[in-house]
Amino acid sequence: DIQMTQSPSSLSASVGDRVSITCRASQSISSYLNWYQHKPGKAPRLLIYAASSLQSGVPSRFSGSGSGTDFTLTISSLQPEDFATYFCQQSHSTPRTFGQGTKVEIK
Amino acid sequence: QVQLQESGPGLVKPSETLSLTCSVSGASITAYYWSWIRQPPGKGLEWIGYIYYSGSTNYNPSLKSRVTISVGTSRQHFSLKLTSVTAADTAVYYCARELVSGYSDFWGQGTLVTVSS
Numbered sequence: 001d002i003q004m005t006q007s008p009s010s011l012s013a014s015v016g017d018r019v020s021i022t023c024r025a026s027q028s029i030s031s032y033l034n035w036y037q038h039k040p041g042k043a044p045r046l047l048i049y050a051a052s053s054l055q056s057g058v059p060s061r062f063s064g065s066g067s068g069t070d071f072t073l074t075i076s077s078l079q080p081e082d083f084a085t086y087f088c089q090q091s092h093s094t095p096r097t098f099g100q101g102t103k104v105e106i107k
Numbered sequence: 108q109v110q111l112q113e114s115g116p117g118l119v120k121p122s123e124t125l126s127l128t129c130s131v132s133g134a135s136i137t138a139y140y141w142s143w144i145r146q147p148p149g150k151g152l153e154w155i156g157y158i159y160y161s162g163s164t165n166y167n168p169s170l171k172s173r174v175t176i177s178v179g180t181s182r183q184h185f186s187l188k189l190t191s192v193t194a195a196d197t198a199v200y201y202c203a204r205e206l207v208s209g210y211s212d213f214w215g216q217g218t219l220v221t222v223s224s
Contacts, residue, residue: 049208
């Protein structure tokens with residue numbers, strides 16, 4: 001299985017801050033990396049697919065970059081509704097595997 | 108808008124079979140992959156497997172001997188069966204639609220299943 005290592009596991013930030021979350025794969029996954037946002041009791045929401053493609057309806061402050069084994073999700077200016085848990089997922093091969101998640105909290 | 112909703116018992120006894128259904132609205136099951144994912148309390152997400160609308164399946168090897176995913180006859184729902192459950196199977200179970208590129212664009216809200224006597 002491909003192992004996905006996400007960091008940090010949590011972070012505190014203020015509204016307006018630029019935030020970056022990284023995800024590292026245990027082997028090359030090309031650009032088969034997806035990012036999701038998850039709020040308690042709600043369905044996870046797809047933000048970024050194929051490493052850098054913005055899902056329809058997702059604000060442009062979210063962006064993704066990287067290829068191979070190292071990837072980054074960036075929120076350019078954190079908004080109140082962005083406080084949530086973010087996780088990455090590789091879709092290069094099955095079984096699909098996920099990062100452990102990054103909880104973004106209000107400073 | 109595509110919506111998915113998980114349903115099923117919230118409590119299952121050890122050694123019994125966990126059965127969940129995912130109801131799909133706003134889209135036909137045709138031409139997509141339909142998956143199950145779970146998250147044990149305090150742990151990360153684990154992919155269980157998926158079914159293609161034609162009926163072909165792909166399961167996580169760690170669960171393969173105990174898992175069956177099937178499409179309902181109405182083709183507006185699909186199901187998960189997990190046999191011989193233990194406390195380690197306690198988790199929030201999610202269903203999701205997976206596109207051919209492997210990402211899941213719609214998810215259900217999840218349902219907590221507790222394995223306990």
